[in-house]
Amino acid sequence: MNILVPFDVQTPKTRLKKQLSSEERQAFARALLRDVTTAVVEAGHTPELLATGPVETQHAVTIKEEPLTGAVNTVLQQRSPPTAVLMADLGLATPHAINRMFKPTADVVLVPGRSGGTNAFLTRHPEFYVNYHGGSLRDHRRIANRIGASVVEIDSFRLATDIDDPADLIEVLLHTNGAASQWLKENGFRLDSDAGELQLVRSQK
Amino acid sequence: MNILVPFDVQTPKTRLKKQLSSEERQAFARALLRDVTTAVVEAGHTPELLATGPVETQHAVTIKEEPLTGAVNTVLQQRSPPTAVLMADLGLATPHAINRMFKPTADVVLVPGRSGGTNAFLTRHPEFYVNYHGGSLRDHRRIANRIGASVVEIDSFRLATDIDDPADLIEVLLHTNGAASQWLKENGFRLDSDAGELQLVRSQK
Numbered sequence: 001m002n003i004l005v006p007f008d009v010q011t012p013k014t015r016l017k018k019q020l021s022s023e024e025r026q027a028f029a030r031a032l033l034r035d036v037t038t039a040v041v042e043a044g045h046t047p048e049l050l051a052t053g054p055v056e057t058q059h060a061v062t063i064k065e066e067p068l069t070g071a072v073n074t075v076l077q078q079r080s081p082p083t084a085v086l087m088a089d090l091g092l093a094t095p096h097a098i099n100r101m102f103k104p105t106a107d108v109v110l111v112p113g114r115s116g117g118t119n120a121f122l123t124r125h126p127e128f129y130v131n132y133h134g135g136s137l138r139d140h141r142r143i144a145n146r147i148g149a150s151v152v153e154i155d156s157f158r159l160a161t162d163i164d165d166p167a168d169l170i171e172v173l174l175h176t177n178g179a180a181s182q183w184l185k186e187n188g189f190r191l192d193s194d195a196g197e198l199q200l201v202r203s204q205k
Numbered sequence: 206m207n208i209l210v211p212f213d214v215q216t217p218k219t220r221l222k223k224q225l226s227s228e229e230r231q232a233f234a235r236a237l238l239r240d241v242t243t244a245v246v247e248a249g250h251t252p253e254l255l256a257t258g259p260v261e262t263q264h265a266v267t268i269k270e271e272p273l274t275g276a277v278n279t280v281l282q283q284r285s286p287p288t289a290v291l292m293a294d295l296g297l298a299t300p301h302a303i304n305r306m307f308k309p310t311a312d313v314v315l316v317p318g319r320s321g322g323t324n325a326f327l328t329r330h331p332e333f334y335v336n337y338h339g340g341s342l343r344d345h346r347r348i349a350n351r352i353g354a355s356v357v358e359i360d361s362f363r364l365a366t367d368i369d370d371p372a373d374l375i376e377v378l379l380h381t382n383g384a385a386s387q388w389l390k391e392n393g394f395r396l397d398s399d400a401g402e403l404q405l406v407r408s409q410k
Contacts, residue, residue, distance in 0.1 A: 097360055112362065115372060116379050116396075116403040134402030137379065155302055157317065157365035167320060174321050174342065191321075197339030198321040 001102075002083040003045050004075060006068055007033055009053040013089070015164050019202075028183055032163055033057075033088045035178035040086065043095035045102075050075060050085075069132045076129055084122040085130075087113075091172050091180045092158040100154050107149035111159045112137050119159050125149040169200050206307075207288040208250050209280060211273055212238055214258040218294070220369050224407075233388055237368055238262075238293045240383035245291065248300035250307075255280060255290075274337045281334055289327040290335075292318075296377050296385045297363040305359050312354035316364045317342050324364050330354040375405050 012029035013020070020028060033049075037059055040047040048060040050071055055061060064071035072085055084101065086093070101109050101122050108128055113119035116135035127147040131139045144151045161171050163180065172180050173191050188203040217234035218225070225233060238254075242264055245252040253265040255276055260266060269276035277290055289306065291298070306314055306327050313333055318324035321340035326333075332352040336344045349356045366376050368385065377385050378396050393408040 094360075112380070114362075114366075115375060133398070135379075135396070135398045138396075138398070138403075155299075155363050156360050157319075157362045158360050160362035160365070161319075170320060174340075175317070191340070191343075193338070193340045193343070198343075 001045065002075070002079050003040055003047050004050045004062075004072070004083065004085045005033065005036055005040070005047050005088050006050045006071060006085065007052070007055060007088045008068075009051050009055050013164070016166065016169075019166050019169070024187065028180065029089070031179040031183040032091045035176065035180050036086060036088055036090050036093050038178065039093040039095050039098055043098040045098075047086075049088075069130055072132070073129045076123070081126055081128075082122060082124045084120065086111075086120040087162055089163045090119055090159055090161070091163040091168075091178070092161050092175050094158060097156050097158040100156060101159075104152040104154075106152040108140075108144040108151045109154060110137065110140055110144075110151060111154045111156065113160050113162050117162065119162050120154075123149075166200065170198055173200070174198075206250065207280070207284050208245055208252050209255045209267075209277070209288065209290045210238065210241055210245070210252050210293050211255045211276060211290065212257070212260060212293045213273075214256050214260050218369070221371065221374075224371050224374070229392065233385065234294070236384040236388040237296045240381065240385050241291060241293055241295050241298050243383065244298040244300050244303055248303040248307075250303075252291075254293075274335055277337070278334045281328070286331055286333075287327060287329045289325065291316075291325040291364075292367055294368045295324055295364055295366070296368040296373075296383070297366050297380050299363060302361045302363040305361060306364075309357040309359075311357040313345075313349040313356045314359060315342065315345055315349075315356060316359045316361065318365050318367050322367065324367055325359075328354075371405065375403055378405070379403075 013025040016025055037047045049057055050062050052065055064074060076083060107125040109122040110118060111120035116137045118136045118140050128149060163172055173184060190201060192199045192201045218230040221230055242252045254262055255267050257270055269279060281288060312330040314327040315323060316325035321342045323341045323345050333354060368377055378389060395406060397404045397406045
């Protein structure tokens with residue numbers, strides 16, 4: 001089983017520009033990546049990074065400078081299935097949640113993300129390919145259908161939550177104790193509920 | 206097993222004010238409620254509405270005019286456990302997702318919602334009580350802990366997604382074919398992905 005985790009080495013987490021400096025976004029993205037790869041390892045699998053450039057890691061790295069869709073499709077063409085791909089920002093991923101992807105025997109297992117994204121998938125079908133964008137789930141359903149592949153979707157909040165937006169940082173602090181959560185705490189972030197709703201606040205260093 | 210679905214008869218779905226008129230919000234909230242109660246029935250259970258006033262339904266209704274927290278706590282005091290409570294706007298709920306709540310044998314089963322809410326719970330412990338607000342999940346974890354109740358949390362995107370905000374309407378159209386989805390389609394809503402990202406658009410009637 002190939003388990004690939006695509007990682008944008010250059011400009012990760014641009015939607016956190018208001019909350020984090022460029023350097024901080026790099027560090028936070030790497031903490032998320034560590035949490036995802038650790039969860040994959042603890043689930044009993046061997047992750048491999050599919051990175052846009054060199055990256056410091058203990059795991060195998062394949063470098064593809066192409067954008068995400070092209071990089072993943074190149075790998076899908078070059079390797080024999082089964083291949084699984086998990087986004088590097090699934091900061092709530094647990095070994096249990098990841099293993100739920102491997103249980104169905106369907107040709108294609110899709111893990112929906114919020115807003116119609118595809119946060120992870122597993123394919124056992126040699127003709128499956130991807131087309132990542134905001135609403136990629138519908139495309140991936142259609143592609144699977146067109147090639148006659150059976151499809152199962154995994155219902156997981158942890159895997160549906162990619163850590164992209166400021167509100168997602170709340171989820172990290174609420175649901176995990178991994179590297180990303182530690183990084184946020186060490187950098188002054190905490191949850192505050194004085195106003196009733198949970199808010200993310202940051203103390204000055 | 207008591208299975209209660211709290212329902213705000215008067216002013217549901219206020220966060221959809223820009224998208225829907227007051228009358229439309231009433232109709233849409235009732236469509237969501239139908240989807241939730243249908244999923245509960247198809248899961249093999251008997252739902253009961255906990256409503257703020259009279260409501261037309263084929264199910265049993267208990268009327269409590271208090272705000273949500275007080276109403277649920279009154280019922281928890283009056284009934285013998287086990288009692289489960291599911292929010293009326295879990296528009297992606299399926300029988301399968303609902304049944305996942307009933308599998309663990311823990312004293313308290315919590316179903317996290319996005320942003321730290323509690324979208325559903327099941328209690329077998331006579332002392333458990335609720336305190337609903339934006340970040341209620343943390344409180345419910347603490348309450349369970351304080352009364353010595355064992356806790357399990359259910360990892361479900363479908364149950365974590367309460368249909369509150371405009372972006373949630375996209376999820377309804379993407380993941381369901383129930384009454385709420387039908388209502389949206391009949392009222393001109395559809396998904397558009399011309400701009401790459403999935404957008405919700407509404408045609409003039």
